[in-house]
Amino acid sequence: MKKLILLCIACVAFFSCKKEKPVKDYLILSGNIENFKKRNITLEGFNFTKKIKFDKKTGSFSDTVKIDRDGYYTLMLNKKPINLYLTDTVDVKLSTDYKKILKAKFKGTSADIQNYFLLKKKAWNEHIANPNKFFALEEDVFLEKIDEYKDALTELSIANNLPTEFLKSEVKNIHYEYLRNLSNYEGYYGALTGNADFKVSEDFPDPLKDFNYSSGDDYVNSYSYRKMLGVQIKKISQEKNKEGEDYYLTYLETVQTEVNDTIAKNDLLYKNAKDGITYTDNLKEFRDKFMAYSTNKNHKKEISNTYNILKTTAKGQPAPKFKDFKNYNGGNTSLDDLLGKGKYLYIDVWATWCAYCKREIPLLKKLKEEYHGKNIEFVSISVDANDDYDKWKQTIVDREMTGIQLFSGKELADLEWAQKFLIKGLPKFIIIDPDGNIVNPNAPVPSQGERLINIFDELKI
Template sequence: MKKLALFFIALTIFSCKQEVKVDYAILSGKIENAASEKITLYNSYERSDKKELTLENGQFTDTVKINNGNQFYLIQGKNNVSLFLTEGDKLNFSYDANKVDSTLTFTGNNSAISTYLVEKKINNKDIKLNTEDLYSLNEDDFITSVLKVKKAQEDFLYNATSLPESFIKNETSNINYEYLATISNYESYHTYFAKIKGGFKASDKITSKLKDLTYENENDFQFSSNFRSLVTKNYQNETADLVKADSIERDIAYLKTLATIKSDKIRNKLLFDDAKYGITFTKNLEDYYSLYSKASTNQYNNDKITEIYRNLKTLTKGNASPKFTDYENNAGGTTSLDDLKGKYVYMDIWATWCGPCIGEIPFLKKIEKLYHGKNIEFVSISIDKEADHEKWKKMIVDKELGGIQLFADNNWESQFIEDYSIKGIPRFILLDPQGNIVSANAPRPSNEKLIALFDELKI
């Protein structure tokens, strides 16, 4: 009887252990010929959900929290590897960094899914036209081409081995969403690539395929980046209509549009994706923050946006500017913000890799020439990585950049950049001669409002 009792106690303990669930996966890998010991693992659903990993003798093992879906991207040097992880998985991979496609292998839980995702990427290169060739086609040929790709992707999926039925179902939907997302771009892309002057209006052959699409499927929203693109584009289109009807700022209109979404998951995600950058650019901080706060029900997201909002409140007109100290000056030596007191300071935060930043250079040079000898300094601060330091110096010469050219001490993570909550560039800042803020988000050189602002200040 005693042995029987002990048996049931042991069985109970074992059963309890079996019910324990973990919220992480264990990922291990081996990379030969790695260019760097540093690896970054991004979550496909939420790119801010990332984990930094370090190779030791070409190998690593680490836990990965599964908070925002199951699809991940592993970035190591120039290599990008797709992974699929669920709670409790133990997944191992290995590859040679010099020949990833031919050497990459997976073992462990859901290894078949990760293998499929990688092989799908390779297969897509063989079956897809490049963007220009595809969108230059007329409507009939375009539809024929994208349907052919869709069929090839479905065949590739159904011929893959050992994939769970649940994944096949989700991936089938994802392939269809990719097809629809490609179609949704046809009107604007065809106008551009076919060089149609005066614009182009797609016929029902194109637009009818999107009419019955619904936008509040939470499962598809989390699984499919293609569906997320369609959802985002739909609400951006609704926003454009609202801007035309009510003559309000686009960022405010977008929040009002997102607030109508019934799904908490989808609404909160789109609100946060916009606000973590948009709030730093808005001209209507109080309205923006109020609209966001009323519409979002995700406390973690709300705390993040509130933190940014409170910092932005310190950057209002008349407040003392955050400072930088001893930034490298291309002309020699170092420069601190305090060195520039006594004149207005118009700062351009930029980087050599930033296309829109480069686009502002001709306008900035004209403004500098127009105000040469006036009571204003033009300061450009590069947030390039240290590895691109020489590229920065070369561009100054090649583009014949004027003004004061400075190099920030820690790129995006420079304290001055963080103090201004800069999430995107180019960013322009205007200070008065006392070092106080005139505008933490000043007009760009290409914007005629900049000259009007300078005139108002009698510069």
């Protein structure tokens, strides 16, 4: 009897000491793609991006993917998208020909959903195909076509035995796509037909009737909802922002008052702040309001770090020094060479590849002529790569550029002087006083005429 008891205890000990199998918390995304020549493909989702290596020799890929949430994703094969719905532990296998994407096939328990997306794409080709022609249709024809398209998608989703929870989400998606097309029609029709004064009729459906500004689930799962909400918040911000006020601050305040959902609010605040903090005229107030409104710790940490960099180039701070930039008229020029002459510096940071920069050149030239002999110097600094030196010189000749023309020989991301201003886009204009202190790190561009002239007048230029 004793032996039997000991044997039972040993068995219990053996089984209790066995390691539990780890819970799977990932999915495997794999597949074969014929006629695809790139080294990588990219999986994208809401605030999610993952590069996946593609083996050109075998024409295949396979990777372990951990996702934060179940939902809609897009697999980008170069510029061709394949829509997916992923859940955290369900593997997905794809086989397709890059030249015949719509003939893709899927394996796995979610294959019905993935194949549904292909049918949805075919429906888009059948009913819309060419967006320019679609939005240029006369109003009554457009409304008829858009209703047909919505009905076709709804019938398609119901007819394909889709899981209940996904179907609920997809019906919402179809509705938001419909609303977004409605909201885009007036502006797109006017632009495509050249009729800038076009207005939809009084009977045109109102896409914003009962629109919910605070749905976190819809914000995450529906691209059309996100776009609509973003456009509306921007529109409200522009309407609220009075002339001369800081738009980027107004945008933060608009999100805070109009959006209650935490996910949507944090995302909108952050996406505005990443660039907005580099453009705002009220750096500290912008930082303080972002910190008060956002509840996302990672976002707050990033914006705080950005603020700590930007405050060193804020109004009143000594301007960072650049040194030995090539001068179009010969030799090298440093910031110190331009100071101590009693003149303000209006600095244009630009590049030969920048279309917006080139649009400002004629106005900048005219501005220089108007302020000739005044206490201001016009300085243009190219952030083209060193290999583009000849192109830079030729652009100056072709566009008859005047003022002091300097060549940094480094692209924006590699130029330490530019990075101290955290320049996000070109052109970038900066005003420095005669003593080398920053007057405005985000000066108006020449095309903002009156706003720029008012600053010059205040400085008694």
